[in-house]
Amino acid sequence: MKIAILNGGGDCAGLNAVTRAVVLRAENYGWEVLGIRYGWDGFLRSDVIGLSFEQVENLVGVGGTILKSSRTNPAKRPDGFNTIIENSKKLELDAVICVGGDDTLGVAAELYKRGLKVVGVPKTMDNDLSSTDYTFGFDSAVNEAVHAIDNLRTTAESHDRVFVVEVMGREAGWVAAYAGIASGATLTIVPEEPFEVEKVVSFVKERIGRGHGATIIVISEGATLSNARIDNDGKLDEFGHPRLGGIAQYLAEQIERATKHDTRVAVLGHVIRGGSPSAFDRVLSTRFGIAAVELVREGKFGTMTSLRGTKIVPVSLEESASKQRLLDPEILLTMKILSH
Numbered sequence: 001m002k003i004a005i006l007n008g009g010g011d012c013a014g015l016n017a018v019t020r021a022v023v024l025r026a027e028n029y030g031w032e033v034l035g036i037r038y039g040w041d042g043f044l045r046s047d048v049i050g051l052s053f054e055q056v057e058n059l060v061g062v063g064g065t066i067l068k069s070s071r072t073n074p075a076k077r078p079d080g081f082n083t084i085i086e087n088s089k090k091l092e093l094d095a096v097i098c099v100g101g102d103d104t105l106g107v108a109a110e111l112y113k114r115g116l117k118v119v120g121v122p123k124t125m126d127n128d129l130s131s132t133d134y135t136f137g138f139d140s141a142v143n144e145a146v147h148a149i150d151n152l153r154t155t156a157e158s159h160d161r162v163f164v165v166e167v168m169g170r171e172a173g174w175v176a177a178y179a180g181i182a183s184g185a186t187l188t189i190v191p192e193e194p195f196e197v198e199k200v201v202s203f204v205k206e207r208i209g210r211g212h213g214a215t216i217i218v219i220s221e222g223a224t225l226s227n228a229r230i231d232n233d234g235k236l237d238e239f240g241h242p243r244l245g246g247i248a249q250y251l252a253e254q255i256e257r258a259t260k261h262d263t264r265v266a267v268l269g270h271v272i273r274g275g276s277p278s279a280f281d282r283v284l285s286t287r288f289g290i291a292a293v294e295l296v297r298e299g300k301f302g303t304m305t306s307l308r309g310t311k312i313v314p315v316s317l318e319e320s321a322s323k324q325r326l327l328d329p330e331i332l333l334t335m336k337i338l339s340h
Helices: 015-028 039-045 080-090 102-113 138-159 174-183 197-209 247-259 279-297 329-338
Strands: 002-007 032-036 048-051 095-100 118-122 162-167 187-189 215-220 231-236 242-244 263-267 303-308 311-316
Touching (some): 002 015, 002 039, 015 032, 015 095, 032 039, 039 080, 039 102, 080 102, 095 102, 118 279, 138 162, 138 174, 138 215, 162 174, 162 247, 174 187, 174 215, 187 197, 197 215, 197 247, 247 263, 279 303
Parallel strands (some): 002 095, 095 118
16 A cells, blocks of 8 residues: 655644654555655645655654645645646555645545545644644644743843733634743733733733733734734735734834833744644654554545544544634633733
8 A cells, every 4th residue: 555644734843753653654554655745735746755664763853844844725726636636646645644734634625525535634733623632733832932931031020021922823822822821921812802902001001000010911923903913914825814923013012102111022933833842742743643544544534633532533524624623711711810
C-alpha cells in the first residue's frame, strides 16, 4: 500500500511528530509513505518526497514541518479538485492523510466526496475545531505565551507600566483565555465577547487609583469593538480570512491617551506558533498519527482523528469542518472572576 501525508494552513508545534508517527506505523505494515510538500499547493503540482523512518526518527521534539505548508485553496484554482484527484491516481496513492485546521479539513471533506480516500488529523494552535477536545499546537502555544507574559510582568512591575499583550485567535479566544488564566493576567479580552474601549480604560484608571500601576492585558488578535475588527492591511487569504493584527496597538494608544500612564504593546504572534512542542503535544501528535494510519488500514475514509476525553476516536470530516468551537461559558466566567 502507498499512502501520502500533507500539512495545510499555518504551522504549529507537533506537525513533525505526526509525520514521524505516521511513517513509523506505516512501516510496521510494510507500506510506502510519500510526503506532499507545501500542502494543497504541492498536491496540485505533485511535489512529493519519499519518507522513511530514518528521515523522521528524531523529529518528535522539532517544531515546524519538514513537509512545508501553505494556505492554498484548490477551490480557487482552475479545476483544482480534479487536478488533485488525477495527481493522486498518477502517484498511485491508496490513501492520503491530511493534517490541518478547518479550512484544510474542509477541502479534504470535499475531495472525499469526489472520491479521494482521505483521513484527517486536526491541527490548529487556536484549539477551535468543534469535533475534538484538544488540537496539538495549542498547549505549546499557551506555554510559550505564559512564559513571555511572566517575563513581561517583571518589567511591568519594575516601571509601573501597562502592557497590552496580543496573541493569535481569530474567532475563538482559547489561547488568550488559557494564557491569561495561567499567567495571572489582570484582564483578558477574547473574540467571543466584544468589548468597549471606555470600560477597559475605566478598569485601568481604577487600578491606578488603587496604586496598581502595573497591569497586564491579554487580548486575542480577533477581538472586536463596536462590531468591527482592526485589520492589519485588509488583505484576504485564499479562504477569505483577513490578516489580523493591530488591536493591541489601538487599545494601548487609547489607554495611554486617557490615563497618561506609560502603556506598551507586545505582539507575541508567530513567536508562540513556532518552537518545540510541549510534552503534551508530542504525545497527542504521536497518538493522532498512529490513529490516522489505523483508520486507513480499517478503510474508515472521510473521517478525522479526535480526542474525546482521553480516547482517540474517529469523527466525520464533514462534521469537523462545519462548526467552530468557541470558548464555553465556564471559561468565560473564570476569566471574569480573575479580572482584578
